[in-house]
Amino acid sequence: MNSKDIAIKVENISKRYRIGIKEDIxxxxxxxxxxxxxxxxxxxxxxxxxxxxxxxxxxxLWALKNVSFNVKRGEVTGIIGRNGAGKSTLLKILSRITDPTSGSAEIRGKVSSLLEVGTGFHPELTGRENIFLNGTILGMRKREVEKKYDEIVDFSGVIKFIDTPVKRYSSGMKVRLAFAVAAHLEPEILIIDEVLAVGDADFQRKCLGKMRYHTQEGRTVLFVSHNMGAVIDLCSRAIILKNGQIAAEGPSREMVEQYLSTLFVHVDNMNLRDAPTRSGDGRLRFAAAYFQSQDGNRINMPIAGHPVDIVLEFESKEDLSNIQFVLTIFNQMGIAVTHCNVRTNGQLYQVPKGEGKVICNIPKLPLPLGNYKVSIAASDNIGNLDAVPTACIFDIETSNFYKTQFTPPMRFSTALVDHSWRIG
Amino acid sequence: MIKRMNQNESPMIIKASSKWNFIDFKALAEYRDLFIFLVWRDIKVMYAQTILGFSWAVLQPTIQLVVFTVIFDRVAKVPTDGIPYVLFASVAVIPWTYLSQAMTQSSQSLVQGQGMLGKVYFPRLIFPITPVLAKLVDFGISIMLLIAIIIYYRVMPTWNLLLFPFLLLLMMSISAGIGFWLSALAIRYRDVKHAMTFVVRMLMYSAPIVYSASSIPEKYRIIYSLNPIVSVIEGYRACFLGTPIPWQFILPGMAVAVILFIGGAMYFQRMERFFVDVI
Known part of the structure; x- marks a missing residue:
C-alpha cells in the first residue's frame, strides 16, 4: 500500500502511568x-x-502496550473496549495531549480532536464569544469561525440567547452550543471521544446525522464510543482494545458482536441444571439457555434489530414426543413482551433420550433498550416437563432496529415494530 | 468540502520527546488566533460582574500608594533623594502592580487551565504567556494615573522616555520567565500557590519600591543589581522622572531576566510532556 494512503499510522505505542500514590494511615x-x-x-x-x-x-500501570495499527485515508474506524482498556489514552496520545512512553505515530493531514465538547467555555462570556473562543481552541482560525458562525448558531438553536452570558444558560443549551461548534469543524482527520452521549434524544439524533455527514464527506475519523449502534452505523472498521492491547481488529459489525459477547454474563444461564426455582416432573431438564449470533458465537448482549438465535439446551431422561417448547421474554417492568411457542411454527417436537437443543430464531429482535429475562418451559401430552422462570437475563444496550439510530426508550414502548411514514 | 491535502506535506510525528527545546515560534504563530482569543478572554472576564470594572486597575495602585505614603513617608520618613514621595513611589508601584499580578497569574495558569490541558492540544507556553499580555491592559490604564501625578508635580519629559518600550519588554520577560518556572513547578507541587503570596511580598521589599536604591550600601550593590526587578523599577524612575539612567542596575538585571526567560522556557518545555499525567 502506498504510504500516502495512510492517514494515521501507529507503531508500537506504549504508555505507562504511575498509579501508586497511596496514603499512609x-x-x-x-x-x-x-x-x-x-x-x-x-x-x-x-x-x-x-x-x-x-x-x-x-x-x-501500562495503559497501552505495543499498540500498532493503520487508518487509511477516508476510513472511519471505531475503537471499542471496556473502561480502562486504554481507549482514551490512545486518543490523548494521537491528539498530542500526552506523549507516548515509547513508540511513535504518524499523522498525515490536519487533525482536530474532540475529547470533550465545550472545552474552554467561559461562563462569563456570551454565547457568541464562546463560539469564537471554543472554535479557535478546537483548532479553527478566526475567519473559519466567522464563515461558519451563522450555521453554528442555527444548529445550536440558542439564537435568542446568543448575547447572554453562558452562565445563564441551562445545561442543555450549553451542551447544544458546544456541540454545534464541534460539529462544524472541518479537519481532514477527526478524532472523537464519546462526545455523542450528550443532550436529549432529539439533539443526539441531530449530532449523529452530522457525524454521518462527516463520514460520507470522506473524512478520516477515529471514533471511541460505547454506543455500539453508532459504531456499527458509522464505522466501517473497528478495533477492540483490551488491557491496553489490541484484542481484535476487523469489520465493525463483527467486532461489535465479538466485543459484546465477551462482556460479563449475568446469571449462570449456562448451567441451569441447578436452577433454584423450577417446576415440572423432571423427565426433561433444561441445561442452558443463551443467545447466539448467526455465525454461531454466543452473545450476552444481543443487538436490537439484528437476527439472533435463542438456544435452549436440555437433557431428557427418556424418548419424548409431542413436546411443546415455549419461551417468554419479560422486560424489567415484569411485562411479558413476547411469547415464542413452537406451536406458532405449527409443529411439536420429538426428542430422543439424551442431550439435545432447540433453537428459536428471531430474525429481527424487536426489543427497545433495557434489560430482560427469559423464562422457558417444556411440556408434553402428559404434563409439564420442566420450567425455569429465570433462565437467562440479558441487556439490550444497542439498537440497530431503525437504521436511523433513533430508538424509542423503554418507557414509550415495550416492543419495536417496523413502520414507515408518508405525507399524503 | 475538504481542502485537498498537499501530498508533499510532511506528516506530524508523535513520539516520546526528550530534547531540550527553545520556544517554537512557528507553532505559536500557527495558534495566534487562539492566543489572541485567550488574552481577550482574560481581559474580558477580569472584572466581570464588578461594579467598578476597569476602575480597579487604577484603584488598586492608588490605595497602595496612599498606604505607602502614610507609612513610609509620614511615619518612617524614608529618604527619596529629594523627590516628593508620592511621585517617587508611584513610578514604582504601578509597574510593580503589573509585575506581581502577572507573575502570580502566570504561575497559576497551568493549574487553572488543567481542564483544557487534558482535553485539547495547543502549545502549552500559551498558558503562562496569556496573563502576561492580558495584564498589560491594567498597566496601560494605571499609566494614566501615573501621568496625572507627573503632570501634577510638573515633571518635564526627557529623552529618558525612550527607554519605556525597552522597560516594558524587560518587565514582561521577567513576568513570563518567572511564570514559566513557577507554572511548570506548580502543576506538580501545588505548594507554589500557597507560597506565592509570600514570595511576592518578599520580592516587593527586595526591590526599591518604597525606598530608594541609593540607600543600599555600596558593597552590596552588585548582589542587589542581580535582582531583575530592581532594574525595572529604577529604570522606570529614570524614564519618567529624568534622573540619570542607572545602567549599573539595568544591565545586570537585564542579563538575569534573559537567563530567567530562556531557562524558564526550556524548563517548561522539558516538563510539558508530563503536565497532563500529573494533573
Whole structure:
C-alpha cells in the first residue's frame, strides 16, 4: 500500500502511568505527629517520582502496550473496549495531549480532536464569544469561525440567547452550543471521544446525522464510543482494545458482536441444571439457555434489530414426543413482551433420550433498550416437563432496529415494530 | 468540502520527546488566533460582574500608594533623594502592580487551565504567556494615573522616555520567565500557590519600591543589581522622572531576566510532556 494512503499510522505505542500514590494511615497521635513532620520529605519524593520510572515497578500501570495499527485515508474506524482498556489514552496520545512512553505515530493531514465538547467555555462570556473562543481552541482560525458562525448558531438553536452570558444558560443549551461548534469543524482527520452521549434524544439524533455527514464527506475519523449502534452505523472498521492491547481488529459489525459477547454474563444461564426455582416432573431438564449470533458465537448482549438465535439446551431422561417448547421474554417492568411457542411454527417436537437443543430464531429482535429475562418451559401430552422462570437475563444496550439510530426508550414502548411514514 | 491535502506535506510525528527545546515560534504563530482569543478572554472576564470594572486597575495602585505614603513617608520618613514621595513611589508601584499580578497569574495558569490541558492540544507556553499580555491592559490604564501625578508635580519629559518600550519588554520577560518556572513547578507541587503570596511580598521589599536604591550600601550593590526587578523599577524612575539612567542596575538585571526567560522556557518545555499525567 502506498504510504500516502495512510492517514494515521501507529507503531508500537506504549504508555505507562504511575498509579501508586497511596496514603499512609497512622494509628497513634505520636505517629500522626511524626508523619506530619516527615511528610514534606515524603511528599517531595512522591510527587517527584511521578516523573520517574526507574525504581520499583510495583505501581506502574501500562495503559497501552505495543499498540500498532493503520487508518487509511477516508476510513472511519471505531475503537471499542471496556473502561480502562486504554481507549482514551490512545486518543490523548494521537491528539498530542500526552506523549507516548515509547513508540511513535504518524499523522498525515490536519487533525482536530474532540475529547470533550465545550472545552474552554467561559461562563462569563456570551454565547457568541464562546463560539469564537471554543472554535479557535478546537483548532479553527478566526475567519473559519466567522464563515461558519451563522450555521453554528442555527444548529445550536440558542439564537435568542446568543448575547447572554453562558452562565445563564441551562445545561442543555450549553451542551447544544458546544456541540454545534464541534460539529462544524472541518479537519481532514477527526478524532472523537464519546462526545455523542450528550443532550436529549432529539439533539443526539441531530449530532449523529452530522457525524454521518462527516463520514460520507470522506473524512478520516477515529471514533471511541460505547454506543455500539453508532459504531456499527458509522464505522466501517473497528478495533477492540483490551488491557491496553489490541484484542481484535476487523469489520465493525463483527467486532461489535465479538466485543459484546465477551462482556460479563449475568446469571449462570449456562448451567441451569441447578436452577433454584423450577417446576415440572423432571423427565426433561433444561441445561442452558443463551443467545447466539448467526455465525454461531454466543452473545450476552444481543443487538436490537439484528437476527439472533435463542438456544435452549436440555437433557431428557427418556424418548419424548409431542413436546411443546415455549419461551417468554419479560422486560424489567415484569411485562411479558413476547411469547415464542413452537406451536406458532405449527409443529411439536420429538426428542430422543439424551442431550439435545432447540433453537428459536428471531430474525429481527424487536426489543427497545433495557434489560430482560427469559423464562422457558417444556411440556408434553402428559404434563409439564420442566420450567425455569429465570433462565437467562440479558441487556439490550444497542439498537440497530431503525437504521436511523433513533430508538424509542423503554418507557414509550415495550416492543419495536417496523413502520414507515408518508405525507399524503 | 475538504481542502485537498498537499501530498508533499510532511506528516506530524508523535513520539516520546526528550530534547531540550527553545520556544517554537512557528507553532505559536500557527495558534495566534487562539492566543489572541485567550488574552481577550482574560481581559474580558477580569472584572466581570464588578461594579467598578476597569476602575480597579487604577484603584488598586492608588490605595497602595496612599498606604505607602502614610507609612513610609509620614511615619518612617524614608529618604527619596529629594523627590516628593508620592511621585517617587508611584513610578514604582504601578509597574510593580503589573509585575506581581502577572507573575502570580502566570504561575497559576497551568493549574487553572488543567481542564483544557487534558482535553485539547495547543502549545502549552500559551498558558503562562496569556496573563502576561492580558495584564498589560491594567498597566496601560494605571499609566494614566501615573501621568496625572507627573503632570501634577510638573515633571518635564526627557529623552529618558525612550527607554519605556525597552522597560516594558524587560518587565514582561521577567513576568513570563518567572511564570514559566513557577507554572511548570506548580502543576506538580501545588505548594507554589500557597507560597506565592509570600514570595511576592518578599520580592516587593527586595526591590526599591518604597525606598530608594541609593540607600543600599555600596558593597552590596552588585548582589542587589542581580535582582531583575530592581532594574525595572529604577529604570522606570529614570524614564519618567529624568534622573540619570542607572545602567549599573539595568544591565545586570537585564542579563538575569534573559537567563530567567530562556531557562524558564526550556524548563517548561522539558516538563510539558508530563503536565497532563500529573494533573
Amino acid at each position: 497512622h494509628d497513634s497521635i505520636g505517629g500522626a505527629i511524626f508523619d506530619f513532620i516527615k511528610s514534606p520529605f515524603k511528599n517531595f519524593k512522591k510527587y517527584r517520582s511521578l516523573y520517574k520510572f526507574d525504581d520499583d515497578s510495583s505501581d506502574i
